[in-house]
Amino acid sequence: MTTASPVARNRARVRKTLAITNAMVVPIDGEPFEGTVVVRSGKIAAMGPKTKVPAGAEVLDAEGQWLLPGFIDAHVHLGMHPEGEVGSTSDVNEMTDPVTAGVRAIDAVDPFDPGFDDALAGGVTAVNINPGSGNPIGGLAVALHTHGRYVEEMVLRSPSGLKSALGENPKTVYGHKKAMPSTRLGTAMVIRKAFIDAQNYMAKNDPAARDPKMEALAMVLRREIPWRQHCHRADDIATALRLADEFGYELVLDHGTEAHILGDVLAERGVPVLIGPLFTTKSKVELRGRSLANPGKLAAAGVEISIITDHPVVPINFLIHQCTLAVKEGLDRETALRAVTINPAKVLGLDSRIGSLAVGKDADLVLWSGDPLDVMQRALKVWIGGKPVYHYDGDERRGVVAAR
CATH class of the missing domain: 3.20.20.140 (Metal-dependent hydrolases)
Structure with missing residues (x-):
């Protein structure tokens, strides 16, 4: 039996459908809602308060935590x-x-x-x-x-x-x-x-x-x-x-x-x-x-x-x-x-891809413990193009960055 390389495993992970459920979703362009965001092939495939989890999807229960687009620092x-x-x-x-x-x-x-x-x-x-x-x-x-x-x-x-x-x-x-x-x-x-x-x-x-x-x-x-x-x-x-x-x-x-x-x-x-x-x-x-x-x-x-x-x-x-x-x-x-x-x-001329949560946009997502404008909250998980690139390890009080 052949073991897939780390690169191949990462690519497979990106292709797999992910459903983030029970999140406080802040899309930026549009009203916040409690519901689900579905990611497929690196893009947002569906989102909404009544969005259903696709069959076979990996499910992450956000338990009320806040989901926002990744932030952008333009300088x-x-x-x-x-x-x-x-x-x-x-x-x-x-x-x-x-x-x-x-x-x-x-x-x-x-x-x-x-x-x-x-x-x-x-x-x-x-x-x-x-x-x-x-x-x-x-x-x-x-x-x-x-x-x-x-x-x-x-x-x-x-x-x-x-x-x-x-x-x-x-x-x-x-x-x-x-x-x-x-x-x-x-x-x-x-x-x-x-x-x-x-x-x-x-x-x-x-x-x-x-x-x-x-x-x-x-x-x-x-x-x-x-x-x-x-x-x-x-x-x-x-x-x-x-x-x-x-x-x-x-x-x-x-x-x-x-x-x-x-x-x-x-x-x-x-x-x-x-x-x-x-x-x-x-x-x-x-x-x-x-x-x-x-x-x-x-x-x-x-x-x-x-x-x-x-x-x-x-x-x-x-x-x-x-x-x-x-x-x-x-x-x-x-x-x-x-x-x-x-x-x-x-x-940056990139608003068709990033900067808000909408169907068809890149799945650059950040799950926060709460309102990011509260300095006591922190980024718990980060995805870029649907790929998980960071998570906060609460036990060791440190952030873990995915291998490049």
Whole structure:
């Protein structure tokens, strides 16, 4: 008798039908209900208060525990900048040129960064990994699942955006080098020139003169991927809007510390804000307006918000705790959950697959001991694409991550 390999056993487990019964199901888009979710071939096959368990299905009785879609953190540096690693051990910033549009985060991601396991413990099943903010134009981002043996089997979208930075970071980096840009006006000029160069490159359409920088910028100009604009201060946000008007690309604001000051403008223009990290000190001048009340102010103005950790700035397993404290300071509970589920899924162009529970969507599921906005509750079980990837071992008080 031949014994199946671990890989074959895992694949068989994914194909087997699973029914999670007696759960408090929070679908995000739709009213919560007590009932059953059926998973088949990695997708949600059925769900509802009266859904029946298919014959032969594996049954998990949730006993009233809460079932939600996996959380999504749309701005992290997982795998590129592990906690505690600095200088030459970090691959997050290629700060040798102000314009490094052609570099790709996917080429620097280590799937064995312990942060990926922390993500699962915090109920986070998908992330968007950005290059850092040392350059005016930093490089291409990648959206990944948070469990896998190598990056290709984790990819949700690549590239998922092009990272750019305004404000203190790039002007400080190049100011120390006595090079351009050393001011905010210099940073804006570097970005403008890069886009003008890309427009000229596209007009020439010369296959013999391919350039990774220009190809990446051309994707933004063709609105194939969003422009992910790091900015904190309201005046930098105004510059971000001005540049988007000039070149016509899809704009997403990352951080947005003072975005509430222009909340009405951003809402009218439909610009989403990925706000955070929220737990850190006001470590530089442009963060002096940071407040846990800001997400609520932005949402009240009609802005679509996502909440981010910027891991490792804030540990990724604290993502939902940022939401809890934002609720304490005025953010609506429903909006808080949307800010780590369907809203970041939309920003990443993945809302047809992840971010809510619905028939046909990926079975990225997390079973919580109770309301995840209660800091005393924890993620008990996590599935990605219907595959069990994490469970909490109550006896040993530890999380157990499935083999990659």
